Amino acid sequence: MDLYEYQGKELFARHGIPVPRGIIAENPESARAATEILGGTSVVKVQVQIGGRGKGGGVVLADSPDEAEAAAERMLSEGFGGRKVTRVLVEERLAIAREFYAAILLDRSTGTDLAMVAAEGGIDIEELARTRPEAIRRLHIDPEIGMHPYHLRALTGALPPESRDLVENVLAGLYDVLTKEDATLVEVNPLVLLEDGRVFALDAKVTIDDNALFRQPEIEMLKTVFPIDPVEFRAREAGLQYVKLDGEVGIIGNGAGLVMSTLDVVQQAGAGAANFLDVGGGASADAIATSLEVILSDPNVRSVLVNIFGGITRCDLVAEGLLEALQRVTPNVQIVVRLDGTNAEEGRRILEAAGHPRIVPAATMLEAAQKAADLARGEVAYRGHPG
Amino acid sequence: MAILVDRTTKVVVSGITGREGTFHALRNLAYGTQVVAGVTPGKAGRDVEGIPVFDTIADAVEATGANTSLIFVPPRFATEAIYEAADSELRLVVCITEGIPVRDMARVASYLRGKSSTLVGPNCPGVISPGKSNVGIIPGEICTPGRVGLVSRSGTLTYQIVHELTQQGIGQSTCVGMGGDPVHGVGFLESLALFNWDPETDLVVMVGEIGGDDEERAAEYIAQEMTKPVVGYIAGFTAPVGKRMGHAGAIVTGSSGTAQAKAEALEAAGVKVGRTPTEVTELVQAALP
Numbered sequence: 001m002d003l004y005e006y007q008g009k010e011l012f013a014r015h016g017i018p019v020p021r022g023i024i025a026e027n028p029e030s031a032r033a034a035t036e037i038l039g040g041t042s043v044v045k046v047q048v049q050i051g052g053r054g055k056g057g058g059v060v061l062a063d064s065p066d067e068a069e070a071a072a073e074r075m076l077s078e079g080f081g082g083r084k085v086t087r088v089l090v091e092e093r094l095a096i097a098r099e100f101y102a103a104i105l106l107d108r109s110t111g112t113d114l115a116m117v118a119a120e121g122g123i124d125i126e127e128l129a130r131t132r133p134e135a136i137r138r139l140h141i142d143p144e145i146g147m148h149p150y151h152l153r154a155l156t157g158a159l160p161p162e163s164r165d166l167v168e169n170v171l172a173g174l175y176d177v178l179t180k181e182d183a184t185l186v187e188v189n190p191l192v193l194l195e196d197g198r199v200f201a202l203d204a205k206v207t208i209d210d211n212a213l214f215r216q217p218e219i220e221m222l223k224t225v226f227p228i229d230p231v232e233f234r235a236r237e238a239g240l241q242y243v244k245l246d247g248e249v250g251i252i253g254n255g256a257g258l259v260m261s262t263l264d265v266v267q268q269a270g271a272g273a274a275n276f277l278d279v280g281g282g283a284s285a286d287a288i289a290t291s292l293e294v295i296l297s298d299p300n301v302r303s304v305l306v307n308i309f310g311g312i313t314r315c316d317l318v319a320e321g322l323l324e325a326l327q328r329v330t331p332n333v334q335i336v337v338r339l340d341g342t343n344a345e346e347g348r349r350i351l352e353a354a355g356h357p358r359i360v361p362a363a364t365m366l367e368a369a370q371k372a373a374d375l376a377r378g379e380v381a382y383r384g385h386p387g
Numbered sequence: 388m389a390i391l392v393d394r395t396t397k398v399v400v401s402g403i404t405g406r407e408g409t410f411h412a413l414r415n416l417a418y419g420t421q422v423v424a425g426v427t428p429g430k431a432g433r434d435v436e437g438i439p440v441f442d443t444i445a446d447a448v449e450a451t452g453a454n455t456s457l458i459f460v461p462p463r464f465a466t467e468a469i470y471e472a473a474d475s476e477l478r479l480v481v482c483i484t485e486g487i488p489v490r491d492m493a494r495v496a497s498y499l500r501g502k503s504s505t506l507v508g509p510n511c512p513g514v515i516s517p518g519k520s521n522v523g524i525i526p527g528e529i530c531t532p533g534r535v536g537l538v539s540r541s542g543t544l545t546y547q548i549v550h551e552l553t554q555q556g557i558g559q560s561t562c563v564g565m566g567g568d569p570v571h572g573v574g575f576l577e578s579l580a581l582f583n584w585d586p587e588t589d590l591v592v593m594v595g596e597i598g599g600d601d602e603e604r605a606a607e608y609i610a611q612e613m614t615k616p617v618v619g620y621i622a623g624f625t626a627p628v629g630k631r632m633g634h635a636g637a638i639v640t641g642s643s644g645t646a647q648a649k650a651e652a653l654e655a656a657g658v659k660v661g662r663t664p665t666e667v668t669e670l671v672q673a674a675l676p
Contacts, residue, residue, distance in 0.1 A: 002629075050629075106489060108569035108599050108636065111496030126641050143490065144497040182490055184569075211462065211635060212488035241633045245625075256567060256633025257541020257596055260622035264646075265663055267625045276626075278633045311526040311546040341550060342526060365547070366665055 001208045002049040006089045007222050008204030011181055017173035017188075018200045022091040031072030032065040034090035040064060044071040045089045046080045049226070051205075054122070056081060061093065084227045094200060099190035100159060100167065101125060101136075104174050106184045113141040113178065115171065117155045121190025121202075147175040166199035167191065181219060182212030231275075231298050238290040240277060247272020248376040250295035250304040250333075252288070254279050254313055262307045265365060271373035274301045288318070289325030296331050303375035304335040305368055315339040315347030323354050334375050334382060336360045338368035357384040389516035389561045390536070390581040390588070391479055391507065391573070392420075392455065396520040399424040399447040399477070401468040402459035403435050407483075411459065411524050412438060418521040423451040426468075444468075444475045455479040457513070457522050462486035465509060466495050473504040480572070481522050482508035489635065492570040499572070506572025510635065512542040512564035525549075525562060533558015534587060535671060538578035539594035540567050540601070540634070544622060544664065548594060551668040557675070560588040567634025569598070575605035583613055590616045590675055592667060593658075595649055597623035598636045602649040610656040616674045619653045619660040620667045621646045 003011070009019040023034035024047075035042040046058035053059050058080050062068035072088045079085050099121030107114040118128060118136045128135055137155050141147050152168040159167055174186045185207040192202045213220045228236075235242030241256065249266050251273050253259035263273040275298065279291050288306075295301055308318050318339060335358050339347040351359055360375075360382045362368035374380040398415065402408040403425025413436060416422040424447035425435055431442040441447040444456060456472035458465055458481065465484040472480040487509050499506055507514055513523010518532035524542075529550045535557055539545040545564055552559065563578045565571060575593050582588045591613075595602040602621065609617055623632060623639075624646040631638045639645050650660045659674065661667035 106493060106570070108489075109601070109604065111493045111570045113493075126643075142497050143493045179490065182488055184489060209489045210631075211486050212490065214463065215488075243627075243630050243632060245627065253543075255541060255543025255546075256637060257539070257544030257594070257622050258547055260541075260596055260626060260632050260637065261544050261547075261620075261664060263626070264622060264624045268662065273625065276630075276632055309543045309547045309550070311529065311543060312524060341529060341546060364665070366663060 001210055001223065003206040003208065003222060004047045004049065005045060005204050006047060008206035009201065011177050011206060012173065012201050012204055015173040015176040015180070017170050018198065019204070020091045020094055020200055020202065022089050024087050025072055025090050026087045028069045028073040028076065031088060031090050032069035035062055035065040035068035038090065038092045041093045042068050043091045043093055044068050044075070045091065046075045046085055047087045047089055048080045048083050048085060050081050050083065052081065086225070086227055094192065095195040096192045097195045098160065098163070098193040100193070101189050102167065102171060102174065102191045103185070103187035103189070104178050107140065110140060113143060115139045115141060115151065115155055117159070117167070117171070119158050121192065125189065147172065160193065162197060163193045163199055170199060170201065177206065182209045182216050183207060184209050231294060234297065235277070235294045238294065240279065240287070240291060240294065242294060243276040244298070245273050245275050246300070247274045248300055248302040249372045250274045250298065250301040251307070252277050252279050252291045252295065252304065253307040254309065258307065258309055262305065262365065262369065265369040266305065266373055269369040269373035271376045274298055285321035285324035288321045289328050292325050292329045292331065296329065301333060302378070303333050303372045304331065305372035306335060306337045307365055307368060308339050310339065310341035310343060314343045315341060316343040316350060319347035319350040322351070323356065326356055326358065331358055334358055334360050334384060336362050336368050336372040336375065338362040338365055359384050388585050388587045389519060390578070390585050391505070391514045391561060391563060392516050392520040392522050394519050396455050396522060397421045397423045397451065397453045398455045398457050398522055399426060399444055399451070399453035400457045400459065401426045401444065401472070403427055403438065403440060404430055405459055408459035409435055415521050418527040420520045420522060423453050444471045444477070448475050448477070453477065455522060456481065458482040458484055460484060462488070466491045469495050469506065470498065473499055473502050476503050478504065480504050480506045481511070481513050482506065483511060483513060483523055485510040487568070489568070489570050492568065496570055507563065508566040508572060510568040511566025512545065514561065514563050516561045517559050523564065525564060529553055530562060531558040534560055534589040536560050536582035536585065536588040536591040537594070538563040538565055538575055538591065540565055540596050540636070541594060541622065545594055547664050548592065548620065548667055551665060552671060555668055555672060557668070557671060560585060567636050569636035574601045576601070576608050579605055579608055579613060579617070583615060588615065590618065590671060592618045592671060595619065595621045596634070596637050597626050597632065597646050598638045598644040600644070603652045606652040606656040606658065609658060617658045618667055618670045618674060619650070619658045620664060621649045621660065
């Protein structure tokens with residue numbers, strides 16, 4: 001879960017990292033008022049969970065309350081990068097002398113924390129790592145021993161001497177956020193040295209481990225302000241693993257890997273998947289009915305592909321679940337069903353016997369993907385079982 | 388031979404009195420696995436259809452000679468079960484539990500360095516050496532004994548591929564479900580190395596997906612050390628950047644962890660990569676000696 005910049009900065013401040021004075025505004029008038037409070041000038045920053053704000057007009061230096069109001073008006077009405085924007089962060093303007101980069105992330109390949117500091121900021125760190133890797137100081141920190149002063153000294157070794165103590169303080173704070181708030185990434189880009197010698201986190205990128213939310217109730221609460229697609233919301237409420245995509249074939253499968261593979265195969269068949277949906281191990285009638293409801297509420301969906309491999313899950317029960325679901329949901333598109341694995345024969349027989357006009361059987365995953373793709377493109381009208 | 392589990396495997400199941408624990412312990416037992424003990428704190432002295440239950444893994448090991456741990460306990464207690472198994476020096480620890488905080492797993496990974504226990508998982512379906520031993524939730528019925536090794540980050544996708552292999556008469560030496568979490572135990576690298584030395588394995592299938600660099604590191608190993616043919620599959624070519632696709636570890640971040648990069652790295656190392664699960668079986672058929 002990616003936090004908004006202002007949420008990340010609140011965490012930073014709580015862990016002793018200096019951040020600019022800032023006020024959240026949910027309408028243009030508040031942005032004006034905030035700028036007045038901050039002394040007549042401000043920086044207006046769009047709050048979205050994606051990067052590239054600087055280049056895309058998501059950060060505006062306002063020289064007056066009028067300008068701040070206009071910038072907020074534009075951001076809130078136009079959105080950013082195709083996303084809805086519900087709030088902007090209005091911050092004090094600071095006199096910047098130097099920009100740095102600092103981050104700590106959980107490096108999955110080693111299972112240790114990787115801290116990185118660069119003496120330049122506001123840059124694309126992936127690009128810098130490719131072109132001038134020597135410009136980044138990198139250090140792995142074993143989670144069993146934690147971050148120590150020698151780590152901090154090594155990381156800040158290439159920074160201007162007068163800034164080192166303050167940056168070390170920031171790094172210690174970042175490590176605190178990482179470990180105490182169950183973050184997997186904390187990044188400050190840029191971290192700035194001001195003309196008056198102070199060091200501030202000008203930006204904040206924080207990713208929290210979803211698996212740890214059960215013990216981070218305060219962070220879980222931060223989610224409530226995220227804008228969310230209504231279909232995604234419904235899926236989440238039902239406990240389904242759902243990701244909205246932009247194709248036309250609605251997908252239901254069991255198991256994350258199989259579903260990912262299904263999306264790929266549908267694309268190879270010439271259509272796009274409308275979603276990722278993992279119905280989970282049991283694939284009960286309830287779960288299937290809810291999944292169907294969720295998928296069919298997406299207006300882009302022109303066909304549905306149900307791809308089940310029965311391991312522990314029994315295909316006969318899946319077939320019964322599907323039929324029961326179809327008594328609750330009335331789809332206006334065809335549903336291609338492929339059952340394989342445990343009790344697949346029986347499952348297919350149950351579907352055939354029911355003769356539902358919306359169910360189009362398929363023997364293999366590839367055949368199913370092809371049929372669903374053809375249906376979505378409106379090229380072929382596969383009829384369901386003769387009803 | 389086979390790898391990780393075989394006829395000498397003696398399993399102690401942590402969380403055996405839970406619904407999942409009971410169900411799968413009995414399935415593993417019915418498969419022919421030596422499931423010798425279960426652990427549920429406070430339930431020592433009971434049994435689950437004849438499998439004795441103990442308070443601690445240490446007690447279970449002392450009484451039954453268990454050498455492998457299988458863990459079904461909920462996420463907030465699962466890492467404790469892993470530590471407990473490692474402290475009892477069990478040779479293999481298979482953790483099925485999904486949803487363990489990744490920082491907890493990082494500490495486990497750190498603790499296990501230099502210990503004698505090998506961890507598989509978490510968030511994994513387990514390990515099966517068909518005809519010998521099944522430790523986890525992989526349905527034994529879809530497997531058949533043979534000489535193809537398989538290692539995968541996914542559950543049902545593995546079942547799909549194993550099923551297709553079995554239908555074509557291609558048996559498996561061992562199937563390793565390494566799991567879908569970002570920080571985990573045995574990976575592609577370790578599995579490939581074990582298969583490389585296993586006299587009962589002729590070819591290895593590796594099933595990867597988006598996120599991390601396990602596949603890329605495996606490709607390096609394959610190019611340098613692997614003496615047996617490897618067939619690959621990568622799921623998630625169409626996955627969007629920054630979206631988690633079901634598994635905690637299945638996410639493309641920035642430009643790293645894409646399916647394309649993984650497939651290219653593997654192909655550069657001489658691995659044949661199938662575009663569909665069905666093509667994997669065809670490639671295996673063509674590559675088998």
